[in-house]
Amino acid sequence: MVFDIKQRFCVKFVLLPLQRIHRASAILQALLRMAITDFLAASDILSAINACKAKDSFSPKTFFATVGLSKRSPPEIEKVFKILDQDKSGFIEHDELQLFLQNFSKGARALTAAETKAFLVAGDMDGDGKIGWEEFSALVNAS
Numbered sequence: 159m160v161f162d163i164k165q166r167f168c169v170k171f172v173l174l175p176l177q178r179i180h181r182a183s184a185i186l187q188a189l190l191r192m193a194i195t196d197f198l199a200a201s202d203i204l205s206a207i208n209a210c211k212a213k214d215s216f217s218p219k220t221f222f223a224t225v226g227l228s229k230r231s232p233p234e235i236e237k238v239f240k241i242l243d244q245d246k247s248g249f250i251e252h253d254e255l256q257l258f259l260q261n262f263s264k265g266a267r268a269l270t271a272a273e274t275k276a277f278l279v280a281g282d283m284d285g286d287g288k289i290g291w292e293e294f295s296a297l298v299n300a301s
């Protein structure tokens with residue numbers, strides 16, 4: 159009988175919570191694996207990537223409008239921001255901007271030094287050298 163109570167206690171307070179944690183962690187991992195292609199139309203992504211194939215032809219505002227991000231809801235835009243912030247620092251830094259296009263299409267080119275700098279200048283309103291969530295949201299909404 160004592161053993162039975164112990165067993166029930168174990169199931170209720172140890173095994174079940176562990177199962178829940180495991181399930182929550184699986185969901186979290188699936189969310190973290192989410193790709194930008196889950197939010198945007200493949201045809202829009204293709205158009206946006208093709209429009210800036212030539213070096214130094216990239217414009218963040220044109221890109222955000224073409225790819226359809228400007229029309230998305232704030233929570234969706236935030237999800238995209240979190241994908242672009244690859245090291246999860248809360249900011250999109252220079253190196254992440256340089257490889258920006260590859261989040262949309264793996265084979266896409268890196269931005270040139272001039273494009274990366276212009277992108278940063280367009281988004282970085284407080285001048286800290288990186289783009290935070292509010293700055294990103296403002297840039298997308300101005301597109």
Ligand SMILES: [Ca+2]
Nearest residue numbers: 243247249251
């Ligand atoms: Ca970052």
